[in-house]
Amino acid sequence: MAKESRRYKLLIAVMVLASVMVWLFGFFGTIHLLSYTRIHKGDKLRHVNIAFPEWAGYAPLYLAKDKGFFKEEGLDVTLINEQVDSARRDAFIAGMLDFEAGTLDLLIAKKGLDAPITAVMIIDESLGSDGIVAVKEIKSLEDLIGKKVALTPEDVNELFLYYVLRERGLSPDKIIPVPRRSQHVTDDFLAGEADAVVAWEPFLSNALKKPGSHILATSADFPGVIVDTLNARNDLIKNEPQVVRGVMRAWFKAVKYYREHPAEASSIIAKYYGTSPERYREDIKGLKWVDYKEQADPIRYDNMAKMFGIISDRKLERGKILSSPALEETLDLSLLEGLYETGN
Numbered sequence: 001m002a003k004e005s006r007r008y009k010l011l012i013a014v015m016v017l018a019s020v021m022v023w024l025f026g027f028f029g030t031i032h033l034l035s036y037t038r039i040h041k042g043d044k045l046r047h048v049n050i051a052f053p054e055w056a057g058y059a060p061l062y063l064a065k066d067k068g069f070f071k072e073e074g075l076d077v078t079l080i081n082e083q084v085d086s087a088r089r090d091a092f093i094a095g096m097l098d099f100e101a102g103t104l105d106l107l108i109a110k111k112g113l114d115a116p117i118t119a120v121m122i123i124d125e126s127l128g129s130d131g132i133v134a135v136k137e138i139k140s141l142e143d144l145i146g147k148k149v150a151l152t153p154e155d156v157n158e159l160f161l162y163y164v165l166r167e168r169g170l171s172p173d174k175i176i177p178v179p180r181r182s183q184h185v186t187d188d189f190l191a192g193e194a195d196a197v198v199a200w201e202p203f204l205s206n207a208l209k210k211p212g213s214h215i216l217a218t219s220a221d222f223p224g225v226i227v228d229t230l231n232a233r234n235d236l237i238k239n240e241p242q243v244v245r246g247v248m249r250a251w252f253k254a255v256k257y258y259r260e261h262p263a264e265a266s267s268i269i270a271k272y273y274g275t276s277p278e279r280y281r282e283d284i285k286g287l288k289w290v291d292y293k294e295q296a297d298p299i300r301y302d303n304m305a306k307m308f309g310i311i312s313d314r315k316l317e318r319g320k321i322l323s324s325p326a327l328e329e330t331l332d333l334s335l336l337e338g339l340y341e342t343g344n
Helices: 002-036 060-066 085-093 104-111 156-167 203-207 234-239 241-260 262-273 277-286 298-317
Strands: 046-052 075-081 099-103 117-126 130-134 148-151 176-179 196-200 214-218 227-233 287-289
Touching: 046 241, 060 075, 060 241, 060 262, 075 241, 085 099, 085 104, 099 104, 104 117, 104 156, 104 227, 104 298, 117 234, 117 241, 117 298, 130 156, 130 203, 148 156, 156 196, 156 298, 196 203, 227 234, 227 241, 234 241, 241 262, 262 277, 277 287
Parallel strands: 046 075, 046 099, 148 176, 148 196
Antiparallel strands: 099 227, 117 227, 117 287, 130 196, 130 214
């Protein structure tokens, strides 16, 4: 009887352990599934994911996937269109997200809330693809004071408005913000419920469809203000630098391919943005993809350092970050060194 009791207790213990293991796998498996599961059985591709909002400048990521440039680097990549920055931040913290493409201001926001990420390269600079569009009655930036301006709070278009008004000696606190998510930021302007809108392409061109509307300012007037970076999770940078370098090389291949084959490349890209190849080619005229050899340009780095300080101070002042992150801990271009050497 005692022996049967021991067997019964052992059976119960095994069942409990099995239940716990199932629960743990379900929980941690969910957390790490996107990051670490190889979805192609039998191959040696490392699966990673990259998230980003809808911005024309990130399109070479789609091109890199479609043309097989990621696979050439031994990577199987899932691309995730995620407009909500806080969702990307939380996914990084949970270990569910490997990489993202995003603007410097959103990187600072995440880093200032202890997200474990670092920018490893510069993707692009906006040189006209971001701007402020206003109704015909508003002739100058000074006329925006006291007017309703549609924008996305704590996003790059709010930063651009803040910087532009600040440079003109105007108070950003004296406009009336009309908060909207980025993909809907032009809705109120087109409906006549906002006097101006701050947007990026393709939404910037959409705003200009309003009769009488015109551009007050664009990022071409303020170069270096809006910069996008490729950001990686810190443990990947530390433990698997070859994976990070693989993503970087695939990116540069895609940019090179676009420049050499713009018609074909824009045809591939256009389907992901619900637009025409011709429209996409127009949309990117106001941005510059930063080449490999341009990454370490001291002037560009100095401009980024300046903007880094302005953005950090603004977010800290408004209580949007816990502390100002250090530039050297937020931007690390060291993996670019020897990017094309054997073994990297």
